[in-house]
Amino acid sequence: MSLAGLSFNALPPIRLPFRFFITAPIFILLCTGLIAYSGPDLWLGRWQPPMLALVHGFTLGFLTMVMLGALLQLLPVIAGIGIPHPELLAPLTHGLLSVGTLMLLWGFLQFHSSFILAAMWLIAIGLGIYISALFWVLIKHISQGDSLLGFRLAISSLLVVVLLGLALLGRYLGIEWIPPSKHLTNVHALWGLVGWAGILIIAVSYQVIPMFHVAPSFPLIVRRFLTPLIFIGLLLSIALPSYSLPALSLLQGLFALVLLLVIHRRKRKVPDTSIRYWQLGASALLLTSVLFFIPEGIWNEYLDIDKTLLLTALFMYLYLMSIIEGMLLKILPFLSYTHLQQRCLIDFTAMQYIPNMHEFFDKRHGQWLFYSHVISGLILIWVLFQPSYYFIFAIALVLESTGLLVIMLKTMKLYFAVDKKISQAAKDRVEPPTASFKNT
Amino acid sequence: MTSIPDYMTAKHRECDEVFSLAESNAAAGDWLLAAKNWQAFKDELLTHFGQEEETLFPAFEQATGMTNGPTHVMRMEHQQMRALLQDIDQAMKGQDKNTYLGLSETLMVMMQQHNMKEEMMLYPMMAQHLSQGEDIIESFKA
Ligand SMILES: [Fe+2]
Ligand SMILES: [Fe+2]
Numbered sequence: 001m002s003l004a005g006l007s008f009n010a011l012p013p014i015r016l017p018f019r020f021f022i023t024a025p026i027f028i029l030l031c032t033g034l035i036a037y038s039g040p041d042l043w044l045g046r047w048q049p050p051m052l053a054l055v056h057g058f059t060l061g062f063l064t065m066v067m068l069g070a071l072l073q074l075l076p077v078i079a080g081i082g083i084p085h086p087e088l089l090a091p092l093t094h095g096l097l098s099v100g101t102l103m104l105l106w107g108f109l110q111f112h113s114s115f116i117l118a119a120m121w122l123i124a125i126g127l128g129i130y131i132s133a134l135f136w137v138l139i140k141h142i143s144q145g146d147s148l149l150g151f152r153l154a155i156s157s158l159l160v161v162v163l164l165g166l167a168l169l170g171r172y173l174g175i176e177w178i179p180p181s182k183h184l185t186n187v188h189a190l191w192g193l194v195g196w197a198g199i200l201i202i203a204v205s206y207q208v209i210p211m212f213h214v215a216p217s218f219p220l221i222v223r224r225f226l227t228p229l230i231f232i233g234l235l236l237s238i239a240l241p242s243y244s245l246p247a248l249s250l251l252q253g254l255f256a257l258v259l260l261l262v263i264h265r266r267k268r269k270v271p272d273t274s275i276r277y278w279q280l281g282a283s284a285l286l287l288t289s290v291l292f293f294i295p296e297g298i299w300n301e302y303l304d305i306d307k308t309l310l311l312t313a314l315f316m317y318l319y320l321m322s323i324i325e326g327m328l329l330k331i332l333p334f335l336s337y338t339h340l341q342q343r344c345l346i347d348f349t350a351m352q353y354i355p356n357m358h359e360f361f362d363k364r365h366g367q368w369l370f371y372s373h374v375i376s377g378l379i380l381i382w383v384l385f386q387p388s389y390y391f392i393f394a395i396a397l398v399l400e401s402t403g404l405l406v407i408m409l410k411t412m413k414l415y416f417a418v419d420k421k422i423s424q425a426a427k428d429r430v431e432p433p434t435a436s437f438k439n440t
Numbered sequence: 441m442t443s444i445p446d447y448m449t450a451k452h453r454e455c456d457e458v459f460s461l462a463e464s465n466a467a468a469g470d471w472l473l474a475a476k477n478w479q480a481f482k483d484e485l486l487t488h489f490g491q492e493e494e495t496l497f498p499a500f501e502q503a504t505g506m507t508n509g510p511t512h513v514m515r516m517e518h519q520q521m522r523a524l525l526q527d528i529d530q531a532m533k534g535q536d537k538n539t540y541l542g543l544s545e546t547l548m549v550m551m552q553q554h555n556m557k558e559e560m561m562l563y564p565m566m567a568q569h570l571s572q573g574e575d576i577i578e579s580f581k582a
């Protein structure tokens with residue numbers, strides 16, 4: 001651990017994470033259009049091209065988009081340094097990933113090889129830049145903490161997802177890097193959902209839940225071994241899926257239980273929507289891992305639905321998306337406040353212009369969004385059983401993503417208004433900053 | 441003997457707990473109990489700031505020669521939190537629940553991002569650079 005380069009207030013400009021965040025609900029809106037346009041056939045199986053497009057719109061356009069934006073701000077706090085040249089790299093990755101994802105969706109829908117090829121290049125370069133920058137940070141990091149190991153494993157998983165994804169796409173173009181197999185597609189999906197998204201969420205939860213909700217720390221044995229074991233399980237899934245899947249499911253269920261327990265034992269019980277998102281997510285994760293152990297034979301006897309499809313939907317929509325949406329609600333006002341507060345380190349009197357957290361983000365809006373997510377999640381499960389009601393899901397999704405978009409825009413608008421006020425006050429002020437510091 | 445990171449981190453947690461008590465009291469409208477716990481929280485937090493500003497930070501600055509680095513930022517953030525404490529005092533006096541909860545959420549955010557930087561970077565560095573760290577902690581306990 002070295003002292004060089006340690007700068008506590010070196011947060012990258014706030015418009016960089018904002019740019020990632022604001023794109024996310026727009027991709028959900030796009031997904032909604034796809035759901036409305038594709039009709040009930042979309043839900044018949046996992047291998048339909050519109051379903052591939054939908055899943056990638058959601059995972060790349062929403063989940064990955066938010067996670068990359070959040071990492072931009074989390075790393076300076078958790079690792080002590082941020083990614084190098086954020087002003088250049090972040091917009092570049094954001095642009096390449098956004099356009100690349102659009103091309104990919106279009107390529108899937110139209111079987112258009114030139115779009116697929118373009119998507120491969122754009123996504124490979126966009127995510128490649130970001131992954132390299134993240135690895136650089138995690139090698140040079142100057143802090144200590146249990147979350148760092150999880151971050152390393154999550155980012156390594158992302159690398160695997162991208163490489164495997166590229167190889168699978170190559171097959172569309174007749175490039176046979178890998179043999180044709182649905183197994184490798186499953187491995188790709190597993191590394192994305194359980195590795196990249198799942199491990200990152202676990203690592204973040206170790207940090208966020210005890211600190212912001214005054215809960216006990218996660219048990220040491222969990223913090224040490226859970227994420228490496230999941231990673232080993234993912235490695236094994238390549239060669240021995242029949243052993244590794246139950247193990248992974250067990251580990252996920254274990255995490256869900258510990259998470260619920262830690263949340264339950266929190267000391268700060270003031271009503272908070274983001275904790276309800278965590279509880280919803282943990283419950284959905286627990287349900288997913290319990291359902292996994294129902295034998296296929298019994299499942300098919302009682303349930304008229306593809307098991308993998310239902311479990312994946314539960315995991316993606318009611319676990320991953322719940323946590324990510326809940327974190328967005330926390331991170332937006334948090335970032336806005338922290339950025340403005342850091343500005344006021346130099347000009348102490350300007351603190352008076354900064355709104356409090358509830359002014360940055362109206363609690364009722366958060367509750368509204370939470371209920372709309374619960375409802376849209378339940379409708380999604382219903383549509384999996386009754387695909388002809390797909391349109392109701394599309395409507396619920398439009399309402400939810402528009403709500404999220406509006407909440408974000410309101411917070412951002414307030415941020416920039418206050419930011420301007422502080423700059424104006426600095427211009428108007430005649431005394432040197434040291435004098436005003438003494439006055440307060 | 442307790443190390444700097446262990447002792448100071450435990451103090452952060454203790455502050456958080458009393459803070460949460462006062463917050464739940466205020467949310468429930470029990471202003472009498474809220475005022476008592478709020479005072480206890482303030483006392484504990486200000487003692488902690490004092491230990492950092494008067495003992496630990498100077499020792500670290502002396503050992504590393506970094507006077508304008510992280511400790512400078514930490515001191516300024518302490519000032520900002522002291523100002524927030526005063527705002528919350530006002531809300532407490534006026535029994536203004538909404539303002540109190542809005543400001544306490546704000547203080548929580550500021551405290552946690554501050555504590556995170558200390559716990560993950562500054563305290564471990566202190567443990568590394570201050571040979572008399574455990575003696576300092578003993579003097580805090582006395
Ligand atoms: Fe401090
Ligand atoms: Fe401290």
